[in-house]
Amino acid sequence: MSMRIFVSRDAGAVAVGADEVALALEQAAAKRGIAIEIVRTGSRGMYWLEPLVEVATPQGRIAFGPVTETDVPSLLDALASNTPHLLRLGATDEIPWLKRQTRLTFARCGVIDPRSLDDYRAHGGYKGLERALSLGSEAILAEVTASGLRGRGGAGFPTGIKWKTVAQAKADRKFIVCNADEGDSGTFADRMIMEGDPFLVIEGMTTAGITVGATKGYIYIRSEYPHAVEAMNAAIQAAKRGGYLGDRIGGSTYSFDLEVRVGAGAYVCGEETSLLESLEGRRGIVRAKPPLPAHHGLFGKPTVINNVLSFAAIPFILAEGAKAYADFGMGRSRGTMPIQLAGNIRYGGLFETAFGVTLGELVDDIGGGTFTGRPVRAVQVGGPLGAYFPRALFDTPFDYEAFAARDGLIGHGGIVVFDDSVDMRRQARFAMEFCAVESCGKCTPCRIGSTRGVETIEKIINGERVHENFALVEDLCNTMKFGSLCALGGFTPYPVLSALKHFREDFVPAPTTLQAAE
């Protein structure tokens, strides 16, 4: 019997040499006459261990990592002779970082072959859809609402209510749109799930389709994710062949079809109305709301538009029941959140856990601090539009409301760690620069405000009338916050104001001893 070896095909693993390791394994095995079968999976999300190599044994999968090409011969020798190896990590499921997670959405990611519909089904895939088909629209809506699931893209809007609105709308056509324009730096959960468990996204979207009466769905994936585009397209073809997309899904009376559309490098297209414009083939200019996409969405038709992770949470909720999901979490944040630990971090990766874990636990304990070994000074939570938190706020629990109460947001769950070499003036200026470059240009506070913001922060950096300009930036931020049409202009103030507030010493020089003596 051939030895089954698992190597990730996730872009993050490929970027650090997973393809080369897989190739080296094949060549070395052939040379030794060892029969092996390499399964290319998604990533387990422990990126400091990538390329991770797992081997199937009667006791479960045993992990080795991080493996380089040069480690491959000795690794194969150790496997063949059943002797210890330096890179051996033990049973994958027993690795503490993985073991302390609650993987509901990411249960299969890194485990199954993302190209195989059979593998997906063998690991519980499509159980949720089967139950959904037997439940019917109203009962599905009740389950999704009872689960407490809120939009995982960042806005946190209750998914059940959104779906219900579309279900009740009358129209000749309705659409399901998956927002896979994961542009926030520090986030990669959408990419991972699309590459590692693409059928899960398809199942979630199909469930949405039968619930609201839509027969067509689009997945809008950013062009920076070619691996995810490829994985989703392959999965869609496999689902079609397997009777899970197209006419009469799973033998039912429902029809649903899916198509991937690729973005073109505009950050603002992650905003849902801008994304819809882009899908329609236009400039990604934000639409004023109302009307809501649920009423007037894609091509003017009622549209469910949700983030990848929202759709990906649906199959579990339907398969295991709303309560099983809602039992996790705190307050109004129910279920689990796939949190992404990124930047200057020792143990970076995907950590799915129930809401309520504190920022400090995530960064210091789970993330292990910085990989440079220097002290953590700031963490940006929620992407380029999220606030910078200092260590003093590390007791904040990961929860929509708790972060909002401290002038921050959890956004899409990305946490970017900075060490003490960070210059917060530069980070504040970058936030404004990014907004200026990516603004769609429709509303003045965002389009002009961001440019004035860059100029004014520049003046502070150059020491020009620092206190006056400091006040001016604060005032400008308030105009942007309350006067912008969408989250780009409206949330750019979060990183800027949080930098000003929590890291004031970087902007305003400490009083000299002479002044202090006065």
Place this chain on the structure above:
Amino acid sequence: MTTLYEPRYDSWDEARGAEIIAEHAGQEGATLVILHALQEAFGYVPEAAIPMVAQALNLSRADVHGVFTFYHDFRHKPAGRHVLKLCRAEACQAAGGDALAARAETKLGVSLGNTTADDRVTLEPIYCLGLCATAPSAMLDGRLIGRLDEKRLDALVAEAQR
């Protein structure tokens, strides 16, 4: 793996362009799909193609030009023989990306967003490759590279210059 993304483009040809446009024009909201397909074939979106797209989709030339110029991805002229993209977003900044970008600029003698005089290398910023747990990251002609450091960057620059 290196060869997987090696870019090879045709030079602009009106008949081929018309074929590509016709192939996708029937889809709903086809503008971006067509612009992507043109760029994939020719390496950029030739100006001559804009009125052709407009006519095929029953749009004005201004509409199509507007879409073309809105998105960062679409090029109005061919890039250099190799395109080196460096992620400049926050996670990579936190991991030392600023210094690496400066180093690449010095080595290639161009600033981000420009092509070397010999047309060999286009150096571009990219805002997030989603490899934020193995930052800093880069992309050379579609090939991803994580955990970038000076040594790896120098090797990439040398490879791009070949």
